[in-house]
Amino acid sequence: MAQSYGSYQEEIYLRALGGVLPEFPMEHGELEERARAALPPSVWSYVAGGAGDEQTQRANVDAFGRWGLMPRMFVGAKERDLPVELFGMRLPSPLLMAPIGVIGLCAQDGHGDLATARAAARTGVPMIASTLSADPMEDVAAALGDTPGFFQLYTPTDRDLAAHFVQRAKRAGFRGIVVTLDTWVTGWRPRDLSTGNFPQLRGHCLANYFGDPVFRAGLERAPEEDLGAAVLRWTQVFGAPLTWDDLPWLRSLTDLPLIVKGLCHPEDVRRARDGGVDGVYCSNHGGRQANGGLPALDVLPGVVEAAGGLPVLFDSGVRSGADAVKALALGASAVGIGRPYAYGLALGGTDGAVHVLRTLLAEADLIMAVDGYPTLADLVPEALRRVG
Ligand SMILES: Cc1cc2nc3c(=O)[nH]c(=O)nc-3n(C[C@H](O)[C@H](O)[C@H](O)COP(=O)(O)O)c2cc1C
Numbered sequence: 001m002a003q004s005y006g007s008y009q010e011e012i013y014l015r016a017l018g019g020v021l022p023e024f025p026m027e028h029g030e031l032e033e034r035a036r037a038a039l040p041p042s043v044w045s046y047v048a049g050g051a052g053d054e055q056t057q058r059a060n061v062d063a064f065g066r067w068g069l070m071p072r073m074f075v076g077a078k079e080r081d082l083p084v085e086l087f088g089m090r091l092p093s094p095l096l097m098a099p100i101g102v103i104g105l106c107a108q109d110g111h112g113d114l115a116t117a118r119a120a121a122r123t124g125v126p127m128i129a130s131t132l133s134a135d136p137m138e139d140v141a142a143a144l145g146d147t148p149g150f151f152q153l154y155t156p157t158d159r160d161l162a163a164h165f166v167q168r169a170k171r172a173g174f175r176g177i178v179v180t181l182d183t184w185v186t187g188w189r190p191r192d193l194s195t196g197n198f199p200q201l202r203g204h205c206l207a208n209y210f211g212d213p214v215f216r217a218g219l220e221r222a223p224e225e226d227l228g229a230a231v232l233r234w235t236q237v238f239g240a241p242l243t244w245d246d247l248p249w250l251r252s253l254t255d256l257p258l259i260v261k262g263l264c265h266p267e268d269v270r271r272a273r274d275g276g277v278d279g280v281y282c283s284n285h286g287g288r289q290a291n292g293g294l295p296a297l298d299v300l301p302g303v304v305e306a307a308g309g310l311p312v313l314f315d316s317g318v319r320s321g322a323d324a325v326k327a328l329a330l331g332a333s334a335v336g337i338g339r340p341y342a343y344g345l346a347l348g349g350t351d352g353a354v355h356v357l358r359t360l361l362a363e364a365d366l367i368m369a370v371d372g373y374p375t376l377a378d379l380v381p382e383a384l385r386r387v388g
């Protein structure tokens with residue numbers, strides 16, 4: 001079923017005719033400004049901030065400016081075709097919501113994970129639900145409706161807990177497991193170090209752990225009785241520094257599609273493919289983990305080549321529909337949206353996140369129309385020119 005995402009523009013025209021202006025910002029700069037004003041300062045700096053002096057985070061965004069789409073005329077791109085086939089599922093568009101661990105805190109009521117799931121239900125844009133969630137994964141999955149969800153695993157040092165998370169995710173109805181490899185320890189984040197704001201250390205976003213019988217079995221007293229001890233235990237089990245020797249074990253945990261997140265080096269991609277993963281996710285965690293790195297977009301072509309036809313998910317720095325189009329042209333099978341939907345959520349809960357997703361899709365759709373690339377198959381590297 002082809003959807004006309006550009007119709008969002010028509011809706012806005014019609015409202016303007018009636019003298020009603022959009023409730024939410026139409027471009028990313030203003031979205032950011034308004035989210036900054038709407039969020040408590042510590043949550044804002046946690047979400048907006050990154051590693052070191054944030055050079056990698058900025059470079060992620062700037063990298064998109066070095067590519068441009070070459071327009072083609074007389075194409076008659078009246079109908080655009082954005083649906084994609086991914087892991088045996090047909091998705092209405094190539095966008096995904098990237099996992100955001102503190103998304104709970106971005107919503108006024110503290111239930112941003114559920115609000116995100118509802119935005120997924122309304123748009124058909126899949127949610128990748130983080131392990132670090134304010135609500136249990138079962139509740140998040142239930143709020144997704146018919147839209148597929150993926151569960152993002154931070155692999156605990158306790159293997160039984162890891163296995164149990166994956167089992168729970170399958171039972172809850174998630175359609176794939178995304179294992180994040182770049183964050184078994186958090187990076188050097190000066191903003192959080194100066195504000196002292198580590199939401200996880202206050203027990204936020206640990207619902208998946210605190211409600212889990214395997215996690216609780218490792219505690220002397222329940223988290224409801226002794227939060228400090230539970231958080232301390234969480235710091236001990238949070239992140240296993242995995243090696244290639246662990247990949248067969250990870251693979252054995254599930255028959256769901258297994259996707260590994262954080263791959264940038266082509267050799268790592270080849271090894272992951274040889275290890276039996278179903279997809280790779282090219283990302284540098286939005287520059288939150290290691291500063292001094294390469295822009296994620298610049299490593300994408302090497303990842304795509306090494307993936308040898310395996311699906312390649314991509315995120316880090318996507319701020320517009322134009323950015324999404326460029327990542328798709330460079331070979332991404334699907335594009336993850338990160339901070340922008342968190343900002344939408346901060347401004348207007350589910351409605352705000354839906355607005356951000358519809359805006360990105362409308363812009364991508366209209367670029368494909370105007371520039372004469374009506375289908376995703378038309379978006380190939382040759383459609384782009386390097387600007388500088
Ligand atoms: C506040 C915040 C929390 C995040 N939490 C997680 C997480 O729990 N798991 C994960 O795999 N990635 C997490 N990420 C990384 C995102 O999935 C994604 O890689 C990143 O946001 C992309 O960069 P961008 O938002 O600048 O486009 C988080 C990102 C942000 C901004």
Ligand SMILES: O=C(O)C(=O)c1ccccc1
Nearest residue numbers: 101132183186200285288
């Ligand atoms: O903030 C993040 O990006 C993130 O993924 C994370 C990881 C561990 C603890 C808290 C957040």
